[in-house]
Amino acid sequence: MRRTVLLALLIAGCSKGESKPQPAAKAEAPRAANAKPSAEIPDWAPLDVAAGPPVTPVAWVADAKPTLAVFSASWCPGCTASALADRVLVREHGKHYQIGVALQDESDEAFLKSRYARALSGVPVWSEASVAKLTAACQPRVIPSACLFENDKAVWSGDPSEAGAVIDAHKANGLAQWLANAESAETTARSLAQEALNDPSKIAAVVAATHGRVGWQNSTAWRLVDRDSPSPGAV
Structure with a gap:
């Protein structure tokens, strides 16, 4: 009985609060016609939307351009x-x-x-x-x-x-130099990834070494995941 009364009071209280009139919202002052957006709002780049017709495949033909x-x-x-x-x-x-x-x-x-x-x-x-x-x-x-x-x-x-x-x-x-730099960076990343398999503290270094290289990051991440995944016999 006591629980029923308490529940009734709670319901009544909620209903009473919900029926309480809310104060009217204050009208915003009209914005001047020449008002500029706040400097805190970033100027986002326009979204690249494909609005044209579907592409029809054509035959590739080599020309003078790479x-x-x-x-x-x-x-x-x-x-x-x-x-x-x-x-x-x-x-x-x-x-x-x-x-x-x-x-x-x-x-x-x-x-x-x-x-x-x-x-x-x-x-x-x-x-x-x-x-x-x-x-x-x-x-x-x-x-x-x-x-x-x-x-x-x-x-x-x-x-x-x-x-x-x-x-x-x-x-x-400068493609030859870019390729040489990429090969050196990949060697470093692979070495760090191998070390990170046994030393999790090296993972941050792996992330830094593969920054901006999506393919490397994916392959490295999977190697680290495989390390932490239980073997079939351990499940």
């Missing part, structure tokens, strides 16, 4: 997530480089039926049969994967996230 191919397919989640980056590459470097998406293990018909075809609006897409020469030279083992092709040979292949830096180095005639 080719930057991004091997990709609509059935690959990581590939479709990179559509924005592909459009940025074309917009920033398409004048001096032939840049496009090279389909892998996918027919033109299957690609056209996918959302990826619209997401790549404005990006050249090359049919799989036409990029056989690029595929043979670059030998992509995973997708998405990027490759810079010049003078009938692959001069660089790697993660698409590095393509912009590679093109900048190539423009400045």
